[in-house]
Each structure stands twice: as structure tokens, then as C-alpha cells.
Amino acid sequence: xxxxxxxxxxxxxxxxxxxxxxxxxxxxxxxxxxxxxxxxxxxxxxxxxxxxxxxxxxxxxxxxxxxxxxxxxxxxxxxxxxxxxxxxxxxxxxxxxxxxxxxxxxxxxxx
Numbered sequence: 001x002x003x004x005x006x007x008x009x010x011x012x013x014x015x016x017x018x019x020x021x022x023x024x025x026x027x028x029x030x031x032x033x034x035x036x037x038x039x040x041x042x043x044x045x046x047x048x049x050x051x052x053x054x055x056x057x058x059x060x061x062x063x064x065x066x067x068x069x070x071x072x073x074x075x076x077x078x079x080x081x082x083x084x085x086x087x088x089x090x091x092x093x094x095x096x097x098x099x100x101x102x103x104x105x106x107x108x109x110x111x
Contacts, residue, residue: 032057 032053039049065073 035056036049036053039052040046044052
């Protein structure tokens with residue numbers, strides 16, 4: 001198994017760096033490599049291709065939800081739904097008791 005090392009130029013600092021590509025998103029490495037090869041194959045300079053890959057990685061890390069983000073959102077939604085269920089139950093109880101009071105009060109005048 002051969003290790004893949006990339007020579008990249010940071011778009012923020014302009015400094016060159018050499019190292020392993022980011023494995024932050026697991027399967028993203030294959031996507032980055034495919035994009036890099038595709039850009040280089042259509043005569044995009046290596047610096048520009050690397051800048052595109054860095055921008056893509058930065059955008060994906062800030063815009064896409066991870067499994068943990070989705071799990072956190074799911075737990076927040078479950079908590080919010082249970083709070084709404086309690087509020088609805090209380091309001092229905094209040095409305096039922098008010099209706100019962102109105103019916104009993106009106107029966108007093110009918111009898």
C-alpha cells in the first residue's frame with residue numbers, strides 16, 4: 001500500500017506544505033484525488049487545482065452536516081416535540097375543564 005503525499009500551497013498564507021491529505025471526511029479523500037486528477041488533466045495548473053481542492057474541503061467542512069450533527073439535531077427535535085406535546089396536553093386539559101364548567105353552568109340555568 002503506497003502512501004499519498006500532496007504538495008499544496010495554502011491559499012491563505014501562500015506557504016507551501018507537504019503532507020498527507022485530510023482524512024476528515026473519510027471518503028472525501030477519493031473525491032479530492034479525483035477532482036485533482038480531473039483538473040490537472042484539463043491543463044489546470046497544480047497550484048490552481050490545489051487551491052480548488054482546498055476551497056472545496058473548506059466549504060464542505062463548514063456547510064455539510066456530519067453524522068454527529070444529524071444525531072444532535074435529531075435529539076434536539078425529539079426534545080422539542082416532547083415539550084410541544086406537554087404544552088398541547090395542558091392546553092387541551094384547560095379547554096376541556098373550561099368547556100365542562102360552561103356546560104355545568106348552563107345546566108344550572110336550564111334546570
